[in-house]
Amino acid sequence: MEEISVDVKHISKKFRLYHEKRTSVYESVLGYFSRKKHYEVLQALDDVSFDVKKGEMFGIIGKNGSGKTTLLRILSHIYQPDSGSVDVKGTIIPVLALGLGFHPELTATTNIVQSGILLGFSRKQISDKINDVIRFAELEKFADTKIKNFSSGMQMRLAFSTAIQVDPDVLILDEVFAVGDLNFQKKCFDTIMDFKKRGKSIIFVSHDMAPIRDFCDRAMFLNNGKVETIGKPSDAIAAYVDFLGRQKQS
């Protein structure tokens, strides 16, 4: 039997969609007395279950707003699910929205150290890796440049190389290749394949179907917070394309 590295069971998550979000104390006090319902409930995830095996690359596809990012945030502990459980074996590192929590006012080097420490390394361990991270990201010239002056591609390269150097057991990649150039994309996929061979797992979200089809072992099609299809990437993609086609007609 194959070992499971991420086990997700019956996760549900609701969000409040505020009509007028009360962001001040005054509005909250006022709203408390007016008793008007000022939000609607959005079911972002509805009873989602799946697992990712060791050494597997697992793709997630779906429209914008289908719950992909919410799911990834729950996997990385950033959100708490309303119900259900997530069990991750080993360390998990998310590369979400092109960053690893970089601070725009700090330099690339300082940010690598900060992220490394947040991800559980000692200052010394991470200092030894700075050069490798910078070299892999091909950002030698910009090591002491502040992140706010980086392009989105450069930020993504830095985030990806930091995550890879930290060497987690599970790596989450959310739309990371949308901004990288072709050379760097190839380098990333080579690294990911090597990563996979060493028995690590990757959860991969993309709107580009080609890498899902070519690299993923299995894929999941998420629709309106529900799992529509889990299985071979080609099946999931077919279901997704079919769904998009039906939506266009109606």
Next chain:
Amino acid sequence: MTSIREEMWKTKGILFNFAISDLKIRYRNSVLGILWSIIEPLLLLGVLFVVFSTMFKFDIENFPIYLLLGIITWNFFKNGTSIALGSLSNRAAFISQIYFPRAIPGLSAGVTASIMLLTELVILAIFMIVLNFSPSITILYLIPIFLLEFLLILGLALPLSVLNAKYKDVEFIWGVVLQAGFFLTPIFYQFDMLPEVVRNVLQFSPMVQIVTMAHHVTLYGELPSINSILYAVFSVFIIVGIGYLIFRKLQARIVEEM
């Protein structure tokens, strides 16, 4: 066992890293850098000294040191709580990308303020030497007094950090509280100068007691009164307790609320 200890070690690393990056960001693009944490209280000292020693003629012994000690003690409180205030909301992008315990930014604000306090205490020492003032051994009691203040700062830092992430106007409300607090704390006057009615109310303020105690042990070579100690410890513990409850209630969903 080891895993809990490892967790603590990790957290400690993050705490200090945050504190240092707080300082770096605070003084970015400033020529004088951390010297600002020395210059700022000195400028305030200059203004208050001129106003209250020449215009109002307060008759307080060793007024420059009295004033400087009051400003430094107050600054510790002001810096700690105001850095904590923005500590989560300024990291909104960060918090939605990576997980770490939500208490860390608030707690690290206390550490940042402590580093600033240490630099300011150096000026106090220089002033004492220049003015040829030799404090008695009771000055060592400043250590537990500042520790108590540190606890007070943490007790406010945690709720302020989450409240400000949820409600943007907490920042303005706290600004007013700090402004009022500066005048309602015996920094440039003595507590006895106030009418009794006012004193009866203000004695419940932990900062009033902390600043008074700091003055006593440094300038008069006295131990703080039992009354002061009881009021201070009691009010600090109430604030820490309530603060922790607020933090615990709000912290889990704070990322979604931002």
